[in-house]
Amino acid sequence: MDGTTASSTQLLRQINSGALLRFALQEQVFTAGEAMGATGLTRATVLGVCDGLVDAGWLEEVTDGGESGPALKGRPARRYQLREAAGVVVGLDAGEGHLTTIVADLRGRGLAKRRQSIDSHALGRAGRVAGAQELIRQALADAGCDAGDVLLTVVGVPAPVDADGRSPGAGEFWQLMNSGFDQHLEGAVTIENDANLAAIAEHAQEPSANVATLLSGERFGAGLIVDGRLLRGRRGGAGEMRFLDILSDSKLEPEEGTSDGFGALARKWARTLVRSYGGDTSLRRIPEGDISAEDVFQAAREGDPLALDIIARLGARLARIAVVLSSLLDIERVVIAGGISRAIEPVLERARTLLPENSGLPLPDLVASTFGAEAVVHGAIESALTRFRREPMAFLPRAIRP
Structure with missing residues (x-):
């Protein structure tokens, strides 16, 4: 032969x-x-x-x-x-203020999950990596596994990420978030933008050819699936929503344009307005510097007028974003993901009433993610499984590893 x-x-x-x-x-x-x-x-x-x-x-x-x-x-x-012992996959949401990891088997069944709060700015790049290593080690132990069982690890970071897992050199924050995990975690490691992973999770749960997943909390990013394909852009910047920062310089949209997430805006607006607000508001019972987004949404549920005003402003903001995405990309569904999604329905209701009816094209449905704060880590697991299913023979099962 x-x-x-x-x-x-x-x-x-x-x-x-x-x-x-x-x-x-x-x-x-x-x-x-x-x-x-x-x-x-x-x-x-x-x-x-x-x-x-x-x-x-x-x-x-x-x-x-x-x-x-x-x-x-x-x-x-x-x-x-x-063979169940052939290996596992790991998903990691490496956020600015938290680390969340899931260990799953090769069919996608979750075996263990861990989450912890962090201060990324105090930890630095090396500290973020060390924290991720320890959290994954703990989750693997919970699942009865160890580092040698890991075939793939997918990490979501709040930064634009290109096809090679790198973030643009400009921007100290992006370099802090994309901390070099690919050099220190187990298995074949993929780095991906967190909003893109949230979009992958949503698409796996409810397939749609044209959907925008808005990952909103402290910061705001979008994972965009158009014609069934995830948009990335030349340097991974698709969906970074930087046009909102440009709008913030416009006198036509004061305080409405920044790319802060809904949670950050709810908190900031409440702290700014609570002292000068002319009516009664339960938010005054909370020290001004301690008001959180959760406080604002809870007060709104109880009918607090200041909180309801803030909800209305958030709804108007979301409606404008939905119209922009629909006009540019013909999006059929906009999903709000992240921890804020559990409380976002009043904002969605307000935004729905503000969508124009005579736009000439069907406007997108506005819905909340059902993953809560775990959209990114579930997307990381889905991304790992997709890669494994596509090229299973590119990996070695645990049985024959040295």
């Missing part, structure tokens, strides 16, 4: 192995016959590839009683399943 023929045979076997492993990820226990129907491979090829995947540590043969499919006459069908 010459080198070309050997290489071709090896490539074909790798392709067949990848197809069969992707099938195994979707099934619990399967027979060769079932794999034949799903992959189009011959029985001899399926059995040979399964034996190879068992030897490699990806699959295990099931030998207990019962049959999951029809057997050949006079001979029990061989049955296989994904």
Whole structure:
């Protein structure tokens, strides 16, 4: 056999192995016959590839009683399943004020989750990385795993990220957030913008060809899926919403244009207005410097007039953003994600009433994410699983690692 023929045979076997492993990820226990129907491979090829995947540590043969499919006459069908110990994936939301991690198996089932608050500016880049390493170590221990089990880690950071996982050199904050995790975490490591990961999580839960996921809390960013594809831009800046900073310089939109998130604006506006507000407001019972976004939303639920005014301003802001996104990208749905999403419905209600009815095009639905503060980390897990399903043979299962 010459080198070309050997290489071709090896490539074909790798392709067949990848197809069969992707099938195994979707099934619990399967027979060769079932794999034949799903992959189009011959029985001899399926059995040979399964034996190879068992030897490699990806699959295990099931030998207990019962049959999951029809057997050949006079001979029990061989049955296989994904080897649970082959490896895990890790998702990490490396926010400015928190770290959240999830460990999941290769089918996407969560095995462990950890979260902790941090002060990124006090920790610096090295401290953020060290904190992430320790939190992931704890979550792996909770799941009964260790670092050697990790096949992929996907990290979401509040900064633009290009296709190589780098953030633009300008901007000290971006460099702090994108702290060099890819050099220090386990497995194959991917760095991604946090709003993009939130968009991936939302798209996996409710597929839509044209949707904007607005990740809003302290800061404001958008993950944009247009014609079914995530928009990134040349340097990862798509969805950074910097046009809002430009609007803040306009006398036509005082205090309405900055790219602060809804949570930050609710807090800032309340602290600015509470002293000068002419009516009664329960927010005065809270020390001015301690008023939080949660206080504002709670007061609004109780009918506080100042809080309701702030909700109305936030609603007007969201309506303008929705119209811009709809006009530029023909977005059909706008999702508000992040911790603020649990309380955002009054803002959505106000924004819906302000959307113009004569725009000529259907305007987007405005909805709240159901992931709460975990949209980014769930998107990180989904991103890791998508990469693994696309190229499973690019990874080595735990069984044959040194």
